[in-house]
Amino acid sequence: MPPRPHTSKRRSQPSGLPSSIRRRNAPSFNSAFEEDSRSNTISLFSFSIPNPLSYFRRSDDDYSSTGPAASYNTTKYILYGGVIFIMLASSFDTYFRTPTKQGGDGEIVGAALPHVTSDGKYHGRYPNSLLTLFYPYTLFRDVVLDQPVDVNDVPFFWHAHVSDEIPVKKVLKTCYGADLIELDTEEDVEKAKELKLVSSLASQERVGPGSLKEKLYNGQRKQPIVITSPHIREVAELFNQDNMGRMFSFYRHPIDYDLHPNLKTKLPPDAVNNFMSRLLSDVHTGELGFKELGIGKQVIRQSTLSGTRDLMSESILRFGQYFGWVPTGGEGTKLSEEADNAIAKSCIEDILQSYPGERYADHNSPEWQAFYKANKMDCQLYELARSTWRAQIQTIIPLSLQKKRAGEGDDDEKNDEDEEEE
Secondary structure (H helix, E strand, O other): OOOOOOOOOOOOOOOOOOHHHHHHHOOOOOHHHHHHHHOOEEEEOOEEEEOOOHHHOOOHHHOOOOOHHHHOOHHHHHHHHHHHHHHHHHHHOHHHHOOOEEOOOOOEEOOOOOEEOOOOOEEOOOOOOHHHHOOOHHHEOOOOOOOOOOOOOEEEEEOOEHHHHHHHHHHHHHHHOOEEEEOOOHHHHHHHHHOOHHHHHHHOOOOOHHHOOOOOHHHOEOOOEEEEEOOHHHHHOOOOOOOOEEEEEEEOOHHHOOEOHHHHOOOOOOOOOOHHHHHHHOOOOOOOOHHHHHHHHHHHHHHEEEEEHHHHHHHHHHHHHHHOEOOOOOOOOOOOHHHHHHHHHHHHHHHHOOOOOOOOOOOOOHHHHHHHHHOHHHHHHHHHHHHHHHHHHHHOOOHHHHHHHOOOOHHHHHHHHHHHHO
16 A cells, blocks of 8 residues: 655745744734834824833844734833833822811811811921921011011920020110010910910900000100010920911020029030020031031021120120110100110110120130030020021111011001092
8 A cells, every 4th residue: 555645733834934034924912002112203192202112122123022022112111001000009108098177176187188287287297498407496577587577476485594584684674664474484385375375465465466556757656565484395386377487586606604503404414515506406426417407507506686795785686676676765756766765775784784794715725626516506506696697787677677568567558548538
């Protein structure tokens, strides 16, 4: 029996084409994607956009797809994956999913939106924001930008040194007839918080529009209320968004510190250097860095009417004019401005002449070099305070001038009335 002719089980190949070429030319699901990836543009949701991978492919000869990875297209996955990720991101973000609601006292509860509550605290998703780092000093006005002085603001005298506290308090009482609320101990401050001191003063019309018992020129006032304390951070928390604090203080060179006895107990015994930087930043132990120094600089530059010991008379006179305080014996009228300033200046100088000034330090001595190295940050704060004092010659101006520049002066109101009559 003749042998059967040999037949192959595979289908016959197309003439002249090897199997590798046949598989490459066969239509497949990936062929459309591969064609797009070779081109300079790709189609996405019926739009043609530039292909981000085409830049790296110099020619079609450089591009080849072999192995299992050939079935995937990187460009498509990046683009479609990015779109899907953006669409689904909000579903996994707890900040977006946290509901925002109103609390019983009208404050926003929840982390959905950054916000500031009525106590001046900042709540939100930026823990390193200046609004967070700078609290509670956010309850102090910017003494330069927030002009004119608002009638609802409360003057605050921060006295870190005894030799500043005694003469300034005497001047406030004698020359301006000020009503001082002295919070010298932390117990005094805590009691003031329990009684809601500032809100109580507003309700009793001891601050605010109701406290202006007498109509004086451009919002000036007699016998002002002033809160005084050596505890700056604790007292700052007494103020609120309706009645913010306006602080004035005196800064001394570290070698001339005369710290209030109630402040000496705030820091541990080993915190012997850079006392002011530690007090303002509330970092009582360990090394201090630029963050702590920056907080102290911010307090001086933004939140303080700065005074220096060797220029105490000029400083207090500037403070009084800034707040619009009429001195004892003054009239508070437009025509009496010069006379009122002369009365205040004479009274201040008479009181301060019996108090000593700053000490002189030899900056070339070895003792001074060692002292400066240990208290470098406080020395920088002092130099900044002096620089701020000089800058405030132009920026801290009398209340009557503040009102004029803001268009709120009595003369402006009179001109408006005349125009309406015409």
